[in-house]
Amino acid sequence: MSMFLLQLLKDQYLQGGGISKGPGFPGENGTVTGRACPKGLYGTFCKECPLGTYKNVTGSSKSLCFPCPSAELPRRAVYTSVRGGAAETPCPYICVSDRYRMPHCYTALEELIYTFGGPWLFGLLLSGLLILLALVLSVARMKFAGTDELPGPAPTQQGSQIDHSFPFLESLNEVLETNRAEESHGHVHRMYFMGPNTFSEPWHLPHTPAEQITEIVYEDAFNRFVDEINTLAAYQWWEGSIYSILCILAYPLAWSWQQWRRRKKLQRLREFVRSEYDHSCLRSCRSRALYEGLKVTATPDLMLGYLDFFLGGDEKRPDLPPRLRQRFPMSLIFGGDGSYMAPFSLHSDSVLTSLMSQAVQPWIWHRLVAGLNAQLRLVRRGNLKATFLPVLNWLETHADPALGVNGVRVDLAWFQATALGYCQLGLVVYTVEGEPVTAELDGSPRIKIEQHSLVQDMLADAQLSRSRIKDVFMRKRITGGILDSTTLRTLIDRRDFLYPFSLILHNSKPVGHQDLVGLVISILLLADFSLVLLTFLQLYSYSMADVLLVLFVLPLAILSPFPAGINALFSHGPRRSAGLARVYALWNITSLVNVVVALICGFVHYKSSTKRHPSTQPWNLGTDESGWWLFPTGLMLLKCIQARLVDWHVGNLEIQDQAVYSKDPNIFWQS
Structure with a gap:
């Protein structure tokens, strides 16, 4: 081994050289002369x-190691x-982490972007493709x-709902209309279920029978x-646990x-009343x-249920069923709760x-219900006091003047407060004291209202009637009261954990241009x-x-x-499309x-990266890693825009006639 090292030294170093006293004299101790070093x-x-330098020539001087070009x-x-x-x-290099790929140390996302020419060209190509x-x-x-289903035929001025556009089905329509008329003719009273039909507060009926049915039940x-x-x-x-x-x-x-x-609960109640219960509470032997x-029904949103009482036909009571004015004041409770998925609405069935x-003439009533439901769509739970004020104004300027032709008035009211504090909202219909107010009617379904004088007369008469409503409520065992601009401030309005989302997602007025809105939604969806x-x-x-x-957060x-x-x-029918669009909006906001x-996650990664590599080209690393917020922020902005467009899309589907939002009563009634 020693001989090998000695031979190696002889090959690498000259035996002569170094500082000497003259020719032929040996050099001083501690000095050697080496050969020129190869490249590198x-x-x-x-x-x-040294690291970060390279040497592409032969020689031994350190000055031949040049710095590597930083641009490379x-x-x-x-x-x-x-x-x-x-x-x-x-110069040889490696990426700072295994998640970056050679030779450019790009992430998977950057490789995709730069494969198509960089951010700008990639963005243009992606936009065009979308x-x-x-x-x-x-x-x-x-x-x-x-082939969306069209809205049903509007009732004629005489109140008939027969569709004469299909003559060969006219006889069938007449039979159905006759059955509905017979059913409504024997109607005595509608008892509303209390509670919003939730897992924590299900439907329940009061044990005390209403005054209207004391004569027909035990x-x-x-x-x-x-x-x-x-x-x-x-x-x-x-069931409630799964829901939570x-x-x-x-x-x-x-x-x-x-x-x-x-839905299952409603089916079970209907089946029980229709086929299992022996109807022993009714006095009618025929019933x-x-x-x-007895008949159990519910509004389409399944939040409001009611039990209808009908005569059996063998009562032999001339005062039954009572006429409409004998039922006044009559409560009409809204379905829904003012949320995005279940806005308030008045369900007007055949009865x-x-x-x-x-x-009231049927066409006036149908138009009034359509206008009222359009206004109720804009009422938001969590902000009831402010959003109900336009409804109050609409009732004063649009509804009551038209109903005043027949001496009838409607007011906003609350009903049936439960033990948990939930109260139902709706209308109370009653007769205005004094002579009916006249208005101009022509032969077509039109009504012309002299707004100022008519409203003043209605307000004067309403003041007299409202003072007696409370006493009538007590006599008829109706729990509730009228809401006006003053009493509305005392209305209890609860806000749940979903209230912040209602600031982004809420029902709004239709904007028209349904095809254009659908196209923009398609672009944003992609x-x-x-x-x-x-x-x-x-x-x-990362x-x-x-x-x-x-x-998986959220899954x-x-x-x-x-x-x-x-x-x-891609769903059929405006009603089904609107319901599915609301579900889509829920997923979008969730x-x-x-x-x-x-x-x-992006912020945590950015902070950890800057601490882990503080001296590794901070001008490049900081600029590159600071883009962690771009895609999530763009996605959040896109979802907020989608929420507004879906609101307009649902409004276009649910409101076919934008004249229902007209502030001019004459335009509203003449459209």
């Missing part, structure tokens, strides 16, 4: 050039040493879902019937679960024998329409899905844990708006939680 090495012992070093890269040193440019796909989607939507048997109904209307504990869990994980699923259980006289036709995928690519460059965190909510939106756009989680 320098010094007497030919060491590798990619972002998120550091120089690395190699055996034999750096002999050429670019517009093209949206146009294709709109054409397919018009062909697939273009009170003891009626109390037993109410006990059975209330038992059936109550929900099981596990779904509220935390995915609120749209919780809403669907609640509606499904409500008990035929299992008739109510037939009753009101005794005092853009939303594209940004979601790009956000996942960005999160994948870590797989970030992807899973955003994906799959960030992916659900796209299929929900496609389902809503996914904001996932977007916030993505923002938090």
